[in-house]
Amino acid sequence: MATESATESVAEAAREPEDPSACDVLILGASMAGIDVLYHLRRRGAVGRRLKVIVVDRQPAHGYIPLVQERLCARIDRAASELETRTIIDGDPNARFVLGEVESFDPERRAVTLRGGEVLRGAYVVVALGSVVTPPPGLPGRERALGYKFADGFERSTARLEQALRGEGPGQDAPRFVVVGGGISGVELAGDLAHLAARRPDGWRVPQVTLVQGADRLLPSMTRRAGTLAARHLKRQGVELRLGARVVAIREGEVVLRPKGAGPGESASGPYREGERAGEQTLACAGVYWAGGVRPAPALQRLNLPLTEDGWLKVGPTLQCFPEARPRLPEIFACGDAARIVGGDASAPWPTMQRAIECLWQADLVARNILQLERYTPGGESTYPPPLTPHVLREDFFHGVSVGARSMIVYGRVAIELGAWAVWFRRFLMRQYFRRYRGLRRA
């Protein structure tokens, strides 16, 4: 890159070849968006292959998130459904994986500080620190909810499931697990927990499964028909559906629900006990899985980058964090779940999907735009930064939704039942996804 910007010396300092903490491209986050930026840099010609890249993540390996519920329920082999991120990145001669926790970022110096004090600098910085799936801050007992998106929560969640189903927990009854959230993730997890009745590892008991959903139907972001199909399949596989009910507290060994419109006159029955407050019910359970929507990764608040009102990184259509007409720091990008695009013709954030495919599209664009900046030569007609390519909005894409033994393909208004076909197809997609990164070793 030959910059004319005031930050030239910072960029050049970040490229100091002998300094192991400096690089051309510093990528924060190595999940679906982060590792894919590296992939696209390498496949877009000699300039991209020459760039020295550092990728930072707190996880050295990444379980395949779209099938995380199958991994949790041991329906697919856990080791075979994990990407060896560190090994793959370190296999690229011009890339290095750094295991660490991103603490803060100084955009002016393009310097990232890790927990423990290590500082890394990049001429370009890409933030791909994603999202978390956690209960809202005000929910009493939120720390008891079992997360399963990332390795730490996943290990705790699998340990709890195995302990309960192997009969090591208290009580002789089939243990109950509660899934909170009736969107795609909640439906899929409830389905896979229920599917343990048909297939499960030796020595496991069959769990009872309750799905709690605040809205009055499942899959509210999809058509009513898709929600109805999901509900029918879950019920047939033995899942208890609590629609129109909210979880108001998670306690040791139980969850507290408030059904919509419930008053003091309504008594609890079956496995439910009256709660301490009128209209509340408690349900004994071995664990509560939280699938109630994504929130910004906590680190995003500490990066000194523009944020939307709800805490996501605010980027322009070119995925730059400072996207004004002549951006002050054109070399800082964000993509994936962490980023919300604001600008272009729309005044509100673009309705991009927080999905794997969107991460891959955005990662490709970030790589292309970095290379456009990198190829800039001063002295021509245009000044630095040259105009970059904007993202193309795609509001929807095919959804494969598995519901235990059954599955559906949903696209727009169409929802087609497919037996177990989509379950197998999504495993095929996972293998293709892993194959994508094998070539990095030969970059």
Ligand SMILES: Cc1cc2nc3c(=O)[nH]c(=O)nc-3n(C[C@H](O)[C@H](O)[C@H](O)COP(=O)(O)OP(=O)(O)OC[C@H]3O[C@@H](n4cnc5c(N)ncnc54)[C@H](O)[C@@H]3O)c2cc1C
């Ligand atoms: C349960 C579930 C099921 C899903 N199923 C599907 C599906 O079937 N199909 C689909 O298309 N999409 C699915 N998604 C969405 C998809 O997984 C996300 O869109 C995608 O993972 C986002 O990728 P990302 O790289 O932007 O961020 P994330 O996947 O959120 O990754 C962020 C990365 O940053 C790292 N990180 C965060 N903070 C720090 C820090 N401070 N220091 C160091 N490292 C840090 C994390 O370790 C992680 O590796 C699912 C999501 C969930 C939660």
